[in-house]
Amino acid sequence: xxxxxxxxxxxxxxxLSGGVICSVLKGHGARKYSTFVLCTVLIGSLLTLAHVLSTxxxxxxxxxxxxxxxxxxxxxxxxxxxxxALFSGIMLLSLMGGMHHIFEDTEDTKSNxxxxxxxxxxxxxxxxxxxxxxFTGYVFVEINTIASCALVMIRYRSGKxxxxxxxxxxxxxxxxxxxxxxxxxxxxxxxxxxxxxxxESVAVLFKTGTYAFPLSVVIVLFSMGLAIKSACxxxxxxxxxxxxxxxxxxxxxxxxxxxxxxxxxxxxIFYRVIGMEIIFQQRATNVLFIFGVLAMxxxxxxxxxxxxxxxxxxxxxxxxxxxxxxxxGLGTEAGIAAACLHIIVHAITKPxxxxxxGGFMDVSGGSKKFSxxxxxxLRDKLSxxxxxxGAMSMIGIPFFAGFIxxxxxxxxxxxxxxxxxxxxxxxxxxxxLLNACYYIPAMLVLFTHPKKEPVSVHPRPKAMSLSLWMFIxxxxxxxxxxxxxxxxxxxxxxxxx
Amino acid sequence: xxxxxxxxRVGWRKLVHWVNADPQEDYLTKEEIKHENLRLKEEVAxxxxxxxxxxKSMIQNMIQTHGREWYNKGYRIFSVFVAxxxxxxxxxxxxxxxxxxxxxxxxxxxxxxxxxxxGLEETGAVNIVAGMxxxxxxxxxxxxSHVLFIAAVSVLILLRMDYGFxxxxxxxxGIRDEGYDRFYEPRNDAILQTVTxxxxxxxxxxxxxxxxxxxxxxxxxxxxxxxxxxxxxxYNNAFGFNQTKRFFNYNTFKWVSFASLITYASLKTYSFxxxxxxxxxxxxxxxxxxxxxxxxxxxLNICVGCVVACTMYTxxxxxxxxxx
Numbered sequence: 128x129x130x131x132x133x134x135x136x137x138x139x140x141x142x143l144s145g146g147v148i149c150s151v152l153k154g155h156g157a158r159k160y161s162t163f164v165l166c167t168v169l170i171g172s173l174l175t176l177a178h179v180l181s182t183x184x185x186x187x188x189x190x191x192x193x194x195x196x197x198x199x200x201x202x203x204x205x206x207x208x209x210x211x212a213l214f215s216g217i218m219l220l221s222l223m224g225g226m227h228h229i230f231e232d233t234e235d236t237k238s239n240x241x242x243x244x245x246x247x248x249x250x251x252x253x254x255x256x257x258x259x260x261x262f263t264g265y266v267f268v269e270i271n272t273i274a275s276c277a278l279v280m281i282r283y284r285s286g287k288x289x290x291x292x293x294x295x296x297x298x299x300x301x302x303x304x305x306x307x308x309x310x311x312x313x314x315x316x317x318x319x320x321x322x323x324x325x326x327e328s329v330a331v332l333f334k335t336g337t338y339a340f341p342l343s344v345v346i347v348l349f350s351m352g353l354a355i356k357s358a359c360x361x362x363x364x365x366x367x368x369x370x371x372x373x374x375x376x377x378x379x380x381x382x383x384x385x386x387x388x389x390x391x392x393x394x395x396i397f398y399r400v401i402g403m404e405i406i407f408q409q410r411a412t413n414v415l416f417i418f419g420v421l422a423m424x425x426x427x428x429x430x431x432x433x434x435x436x437x438x439x440x441x442x443x444x445x446x447x448x449x450x451x452x453x454x455x456g457l458g459t460e461a462g463i464a465a466a467c468l469h470i471i472v473h474a475i476t477k478p479x480x481x482x483x484x485g486g487f488m489d490v491s492g493g494s495k496k497f498s499x500x501x502x503x504x505l506r507d508k509l510s511x512x513x514x515x516x517g518a519m520s521m522i523g524i525p526f527f528a529g530f531i532x533x534x535x536x537x538x539x540x541x542x543x544x545x546x547x548x549x550x551x552x553x554x555x556x557x558x559x560l561l562n563a564c565y566y567i568p569a570m571l572v573l574f575t576h577p578k579k580e581p582v583s584v585h586p587r588p589k590a591m592s593l594s595l596w597m598f599i600x601x602x603x604x605x606x607x608x609x610x611x612x613x614x615x616x617x618x619x620x621x622x623x624x
Numbered sequence: 625x626x627x628x629x630x631x632x633r634v635g636w637r638k639l640v641h642w643v644n645a646d647p648q649e650d651y652l653t654k655e656e657i658k659h660e661n662l663r664l665k666e667e668v669a670x671x672x673x674x675x676x677x678x679x680k681s682m683i684q685n686m687i688q689t690h691g692r693e694w695y696n697k698g699y700r701i702f703s704v705f706v707a708x709x710x711x712x713x714x715x716x717x718x719x720x721x722x723x724x725x726x727x728x729x730x731x732x733x734x735x736x737x738x739x740x741x742x743g744l745e746e747t748g749a750v751n752i753v754a755g756m757x758x759x760x761x762x763x764x765x766x767x768x769s770h771v772l773f774i775a776a777v778s779v780l781i782l783l784r785m786d787y788g789f790x791x792x793x794x795x796x797x798g799i800r801d802e803g804y805d806r807f808y809e810p811r812n813d814a815i816l817q818t819v820t821x822x823x824x825x826x827x828x829x830x831x832x833x834x835x836x837x838x839x840x841x842x843x844x845x846x847x848x849x850x851x852x853x854x855x856x857x858x859y860n861n862a863f864g865f866n867q868t869k870r871f872f873n874y875n876t877f878k879w880v881s882f883a884s885l886i887t888y889a890s891l892k893t894y895s896f897x898x899x900x901x902x903x904x905x906x907x908x909x910x911x912x913x914x915x916x917x918x919x920x921x922x923x924l925n926i927c928v929g930c931v932v933a934c935t936m937y938t939x940x941x942x943x944x945x946x947x948x
Contacts, residue, residue: 128900128901133897133901140893143766143767143889144885144890146773146774147770147881147886148886150777150881150882189896189899189900190896191759191760191762191899192895192898192905193746193759193899196734196735197760198760199761199762199763199764234787236786237781237784237786240777240780244774247773247774262761263767270770270771270774273771273778274774274778276778277774277777277778277781277782280778280781312717315722315729315731316721316730317730318729318730318732318733318735319735338720341720341721344713344717
């Protein structure tokens with residue numbers, strides 16, 4: 128086994144123990160250590176990606192001395208390593224972008240614990256991406272749940288953040304519970320926890336027609352549990368509060384990565400546990416399709432009504448999650464590929480918007496209301512530029528990242544050739560229009576000269592400038608040279624079989 | 625009420641007027657007709673507006689007087705309905721699942737078979753459960769102990785009071801602090817203290833026994849750690865924080881959790897790495913049944929036990945006082 132094949136496992140262990148190490152360090156030591164670990168993980172994931180791309184084959188990595196159904200194992204393919212690299216990279220950039228806010232928003236005796244949470248969160252995301260075993264998936268879903276709730280809660284002396292955390296915690300635990308019940312039932316009727324073995328048993332069960340009702344309930348429980356956790360439309364009520372009141376880095380991480388981790392797990396379960404044919408025949412995707420369409424429209428309308436920039440961005444996340452579920456709901460391979468692309472696009476765009484929002488708050492006396500933010504884009508020009516890039520990408524203007532995923536969503540909708548095509552195209556058109564309806568007024572507010580005297584301007588930290596430039600660069604890279612990424616995603620999905 | 629202008633000039637229209645002996649419209653000029661139409665329109669609009677206003681105020685009144693009540697009622701009915709539907713579906717599923725204890729169940733397959741038949745030989749642990757969670761599926765347990773750790777960290781973030789209400793760093797152990805601590809509790813309860821003096825060493829010893837024999841008999845790190853945690857909580861209740869913080873304060877929690885989790889992670893990293901690369905691990909399994917046997921399971925049990933005990937005691941102190 129080549130040395131490079133050990134990196135996925137090492138990155139999980141490094142981040143897990145990194146969290147423990149950060150808990151005994153002081154705040155700034157923890158900051159340096161977690162940055163170092165995330166850089167290492169990013170480089171490791173990229174090397175693994177290069178290795179997997181060159182061999183063109185996924186491989187399984189045995190966790191211990193016992194082979195698969197008895198021991199644990201992780202599976203490394205193109206899509207998995209891509210997501211791991213994306214998650215660790217965006218995690219790093221989000222942390223850098225909101226670093227000074229982290230130290231302002233947490234108590235100085237507890238700021239090291241923020242990095243503990245971030246490290247454990249990244250470990251759980253990596254494990255969710257790589258896992259080949261449903262129960263391992265559940266264990267890391269637990270870590271993910273607690274860490275992401277605590278990331279909202281850690282904001283010092285903010286009553287709103289606490290209320291939002293309670294709401295988030297309850298919804299998230301409900302989702303975990305449904306997911307766990309699903310695993311239990313599935314284990315009872317198949318006798319396995321390893322993905323491949325479950326897939327084999329489920330195919331047999333489906334052919335013979337035994338346990339048909341429990342099987343469809345399992346599909347519903349998995350979809351519903353993970354849809355609650357990833358804030359799909361009727362279950363999105365916790366999201367605006369949690370994302371709107373957390374500190375800047377937390378908002379970026381939660382909207383950019385945590386939601387995506389669960390969606391990726393759902394796609395993985397659909398492909399590798401239940402089997403796509405069965406999912407299509409059970410029409411589970413149709414429900415997700417309807418939820419996605421409703422999310423795209425309701426989320427955008429809610430965003431138009433908001434008078435608070437961060438909450439507006441949070442509602443925009445609801446709409447963007449709708450796009451991803453629309454892609455999954457189309458029920459074709461192209462649709463899933465488009466959904467994966469949109470996961471990537473949203474993960475590199477939304478954290479940039481939140482980081483820019485942090486910059487605007489710095490130059491507007493810490494307020495995130497539109498009335499106070501007037502002219503903030505002129506006071507902090509780099510954040511303003513980043514906001515323009517992000518907004519253009521979210522609306523779907525060519526040469527920006529958002530355009531690519533929208534093009535692929537549209538083409539895959541056209542290829543479906545059914546009633547869904549019409550609904551999907553209409554929803555895409557309306558939602559794009561609505562996106563423009565809230566991003567353009569926001570930009571107008573940010574770039575008009577304020578009537579009042581501006582609040583004193585802070586110098587922007589270098590880490591934040593660097594992170595914003597990297598985000599902008601990534602966005603253009605994705606918008607202009609997307610073909611290799613698209614090919615890799617399609618290859619990666621084919622590898623799921 | 626809009627009349628087409630050219631229609632006025634048509635002969636047929638004039639004839640109709642004449643037959644009906646309806647001279648009125650003939651006397652109206654175009655301007656007047658327009659005016660009349662506008663007036664009628666306004667009237668209609670006013671009427672509609674009035675009705676709308678009435679309706680709105682009615683609704684508002686209703687909402688102000690009954691809205692919350694209705695919402696709460698509807699919410700309750702809806703949630704009961706959802707819960708009932710969920711229960712019905714899940715009970716339906718349970719009724720269709722394979723019956724409990726049937727040897728032909730899907731869960732009784734080659735996986736369980738190998739655990740039972742060659743578990744002792746492969747892991748060296750007489751207690752198959754310990755072999756399963758700490759050797760076969762050690763990665764899951766590694767995650768699980770970090771779940772405990774992150775739960776403790778989250779509670780610490782939420783409840784640890786580093787600063788008093790005056791905004792200064794809080795000193796634990798002052799007279800005032802002890803006063804708060806003892807406010808709702810009986811001070812120096814003689815019965816409790818005497819019983820604790822007798823029981824505390826025994827409970828701790830039993831916890832250590834359960835942890836150390838985790839691979840031989842029933843028990844292990846999770847249950848033994850819970851026993852030790854309970855002993856610490858009992859001691860704290862009897863003697864107060866001034867006594868417990870001599871041997872268990874925040875630094876103890878920090879460093880014990882750190883040491884055990886890092887030990888666990890590094891031991892398992894070695895074992896995963898050698899396993900995945902098909903290297904010989906070189907860890908002796910020992911003689912089954914002896915206390916020093918079954919490879920890594922004993923040290924891992926000790927690590928898990930420390931983490932569980934620390935987590936339990938931390939939960940207690942955080943909810944009780946917000947400090948240790």
